[in-house]
Structure formats: structure tokens, C-alpha cells
Amino acid sequence: MTETLRRHRGAAMIALLALAAALALWADINAGYRSISLDELGQIARGAAPASLTYTLVELRLPRVLTALLVGAGLSLAGCLLQGVSRNxxxxxxxxxxxxxxxxxxxxxxxxxxxxxxxxxxxxxxxxxxxxxxxxxxxxxxxxxxxxxxxxxxxxxxxxxxxxx
Structure with missing residues (x-):
């Protein structure tokens, strides 16, 4: 396998994983009693959304999603460190x-x-x-x-x- 093909395959895998992560984050944001559309997300970003919708996203769902993302990253890093140090x-x-x-x-x-x-x-x-x-x-x-x-x-x-x- 040539170096160029290997590089393209790696870039494609990273792009695919980034897309999967974005879809998982979007699904997690919408997990709840009320889903949030892309239009409503744009309204929240502009500051034109109702207070209840902004509260739902910013105070309830976004902290949960970001915490899950950081915990997952921390666990994967800890696992990599343990496996690297022990060479097992x-x-x-x-x-x-x-x-x-x-x-x-x-x-x-x-x-x-x-x-x-x-x-x-x-x-x-x-x-x-x-x-x-x-x-x-x-x-x-x-x-x-x-x-x-x-x-x-x-x-x-x-x-x-x-x-x-």
C-alpha cells in the first residue's frame, strides 16, 4: 500500500469518525421530551429563541452532552495510558x-x-x-x-x- 493511499484512508477515517461524533452529539442533544430542530438551534444561537427553549438547551442538555463527551475522552485517554505504560x-x-x-x-x-x-x-x-x-x-x-x-x-x-x- 502506498503512502498516499494510506494517508487518504486515514483522512477518510477521521472524517467519518468526526461525522459519526457530530451525529451522536446531535442525537444526544435531541434526547428528551422535546426535540430541537436546526431552525430552533439557529434561533438560540442568535438569541431570538423563547426563554424556555434556551433554558432547555443551555442549562439542561448541553452540560449533559459536553460532560459525556469529556468523560468519554478522559476514559479513552486513561485506557491508552494504562495500556501504554503496561505494554499490555x-x-x-x-x-x-x-x-x-x-x-x-x-x-x-x-x-x-x-x-x-x-x-x-x-x-x-x-x-x-x-x-x-x-x-x-x-x-x-x-x-x-x-x-x-x-x-x-x-x-x-x-x-x-x-x-x-
Missing amino acids: DMADPGVLGINAGAGLLVAAFIVFVPAGLIPSTVALPLLAFAGSAAVAFAGWRLSVVRGASSPRRLLLIGVALATGL
Whole structure:
């Protein structure tokens, strides 16, 4: 396969994926009790739409759609990083013990902190992040021997941490 054909195929694939993403975003914006037409979307952009329609799009649907887009991008980036660091196509947070660290701190909070003392909507995501970050750092640190880390050692230590936690 020539380099030009490979380049054109890559550009066509990116264009196709961008079109699919735009259609998925449009479908997600229209998921609800009332759909929003392209004409109404133009009215909202110009500021000529009714307040209820603007509220529906800007305050309710658009944050949901953008959050889903960012979460999906973040998860794909995290998966790529885990698979790249471990050099294993099957690597995931469960194999490296990251899920177990998050779950441990969340469970400890639920069991040991009296209800209502700290708002759980704030504490649970922060504790899950702290637990997962601590286990990821501990696994990486334990896998480093004489200044070098091997992916095989990282995976074995991650499995051991997941089992232990």
C-alpha cells in the first residue's frame, strides 16, 4: 500500500469518525421530551429563541452532552495510558489495583464517617481519586527496582495490590 493511499484512508477515517461524533452529539442533544430542530438551534444561537427553549438547551442538555463527551475522552485517554505504560492490550484499572484503592477509601468513608458530617457528594469522588492515585503510585513505586521499572513487574504488583485491597 502506498503512502498516499494510506494517508487518504486515514483522512477518510477521521472524517467519518468526526461525522459519526457530530451525529451522536446531535442525537444526544435531541434526547428528551422535546426535540430541537436546526431552525430552533439557529434561533438560540442568535438569541431570538423563547426563554424556555434556551433554558432547555443551555442549562439542561448541553452540560449533559459536553460532560459525556469529556468523560468519554478522559476514559479513552486513561485506557491508552494504562495500556501504554503496561505494554499490555488487556490492561485496565482492575488489573493494576486502581479500582480496589478507590473502592477501599469510599467504603471506609461510608463505614467510619457518621452520616451528614461531610457531604458525600463532595467527599466520595475526592476519596475515590485519592485512593486510586495512592494505589497507582504505590504500584509504580514498588515496581521500580534499581531505577528501572518493567511492565511485567508492574502488572504482577498491581494484581497483588488488587487482591490485597
